[in-house]
Amino acid sequence: IGNTLACLSPPAYRTDEGQPWVLPVVKKVEKLIVADNRLNHEYLPILGLPEFRSSASKIALGEDSPAIQENRVGAVQCLGGTGALKMGAEFLRRWYNGNDNMKTPVYVSAPTWENHNSVFANAGFEDVRPYKYWDAEKRGLDLAGFLGDLETAPKHSIFVLHACAHNPTGTDPTHMEWTQVAEVMKRRKLFVFFDSAYQGFASGCLDKDAWAVRYFVTQGFEMFCAQSFSKNFGLYNERVGNLTIVARDADNVRRVLSQMEKIVRVTWSNPPSQGARLVAITLNTAELFAEWKDNVKTMADRVLLMRASLQAKLQALGTPGTWDHITQQIGMFSFTGLNPKQVEYMIKERSIYLMASGRINMCGLTTKNIDYVAKSIHETVVN
Ligand code: PMP
Numbered sequence: 001i002g003n004t005l006a007c008l009s010p011p012a013y014r015t016d017e018g019q020p021w022v023l024p025v026v027k028k029v030e031k032l033i034v035a036d037n038r039l040n041h042e043y044l045p046i047l048g049l050p051e052f053r054s055s056a057s058k059i060a061l062g063e064d065s066p067a068i069q070e071n072r073v074g075a076v077q078c079l080g081g082t083g084a085l086k087m088g089a090e091f092l093r094r095w096y097n098g099n100d101n102m103k104t105p106v107y108v109s110a111p112t113w114e115n116h117n118s119v120f121a122n123a124g125f126e127d128v129r130p131y132k133y134w135d136a137e138k139r140g141l142d143l144a145g146f147l148g149d150l151e152t153a154p155k156h157s158i159f160v161l162h163a164c165a166h167n168p169t170g171t172d173p174t175h176m177e178w179t180q181v182a183e184v185m186k187r188r189k190l191f192v193f194f195d196s197a198y199q200g201f202a203s204g205c206l207d208k209d210a211w212a213v214r215y216f217v218t219q220g221f222e223m224f225c226a227q228s229f230s231k232n233f234g235l236y237n238e239r240v241g242n243l244t245i246v247a248r249d250a251d252n253v254r255r256v257l258s259q260m261e262k263i264v265r266v267t268w269s270n271p272p273s274q275g276a277r278l279v280a281i282t283l284n285t286a287e288l289f290a291e292w293k294d295n296v297k298t299m300a301d302r303v304l305l306m307r308a309s310l311q312a313k314l315q316a317l318g319t320p321g322t323w324d325h326i327t328q329q330i331g332m333f334s335f336t337g338l339n340p341k342q343v344e345y346m347i348k349e350r351s352i353y354l355m356a357s358g359r360i361n362m363c364g365l366t367t368k369n370i371d372y373v374a375k376s377i378h379e380t381v382v383n
Contacts (some may be wrong), residue, residue, distance in 0.1 A: 014364065044270055072248065117129075227241060306366075307329070
């Protein structure tokens with residue numbers, strides 16, 4: 001768009017210069033891969049690079065996860081987080097809880113990343129429904145609504161939960177709220193399917209961002225966790241994802257993986273190697289792992305800084321309303337609370353581009369455009 005003064009809906013992380021960022025650790029590991037004469041372009045195993053799958057599951061579940069120690073964790077290397085959701089959905093439609101799985105309700109948050117609906121519908125689920133999540137008025141979690149939907153969902157329904165940095169609202173349950181969610185899900189025998197697309201992006205700390213996933217494991221759930229390395233490694237076009245499977249015992253993992261092999265075979269047959277190799281080398285080499293965590297923190301910190309600056313500027317301008325939700329929300333996205341008319345003003349009058357829902361990607365803000373954006377928000381709210 002020729003005269004864009006600020007694009008607040010870039011599809012990915014951007015630096016303060018508005019540019020894509022190749023993580024320094026990724027550049028380093030790419031050189032190691034090129035220099036390694038032992039590597040070739042043979043097919044990978046159907047389920048993917050073993051050292052990638054195990055290390056990816058480890059960062060989701062934790063180094064000392066009891067489930068890993070008990071050999072009841074398996075993984076499938078997938079094409080991005082989307083691929084991991086797809087593999088999980090295809091498996092569940094074929095094998096979860098009886099023969100009539102097309103009818104099993106799949107619940108996704110209202111609102112959610114819109115592809116959730118289509119991925120599950122395309123896998124053959126006929127009943128993909130929303131569960132209450134966002135309270136527009138209080139600009140926060142609708143916990144009572146969420147728990148209510150868990151209580152009334154048919155037993156064995158599948159619930160897609162955002163592990164952290166909920167897209168698009170930037171609002172996650174607190175630890176206390178997660179424990180309430182887990183309690184109902186366990187009692188009502190609901191299936192937990194985590195989508196972890198932003199680990200590290202919410203707080204800057206991998207372990208903190210995996211709290212919910214790990215808590216559910218301690219509560220004895222069998223579950224799937226779709227992991228994406230698109231954002232936290234900046235490897236968007238390499239399609240690196242992992243489906244972590246936590247099962248009751250080692251025998252169940254083996255059975256699930258043997259069916260997964262069949263599904264992969266008819267879907268992409270073999271996964272691509274470059275991105276998975278990059279991630280595996282990084283996660284399995286202490287110095288590179290430390291450097292990666294530092295790189296992730298750089299991205300998370302920039303987002304936090306933009307949140308704090310935007311909120312401070314709106315407060316300084318005396319913009320009507322409260323803007324605490326800007327700093328309370330986490331991850332890349334924010335629901336600003338701007339209504340469609342205000343969004344239209346921003347686009348038409350100020351050449352600032354954002355979603356009609358009022359969602360912005362915080363990475364679209366830079367030290368150069370933030371004053372202009374804050375003033376424009378002020379104007380549209382006052383007018
Ligand atoms: N889940 C959520 C919540 C997302 O926001 C995204 C990407 N926007 C994905 C999954 C998919 O990630 P990937 O690009 O790795 O397929």
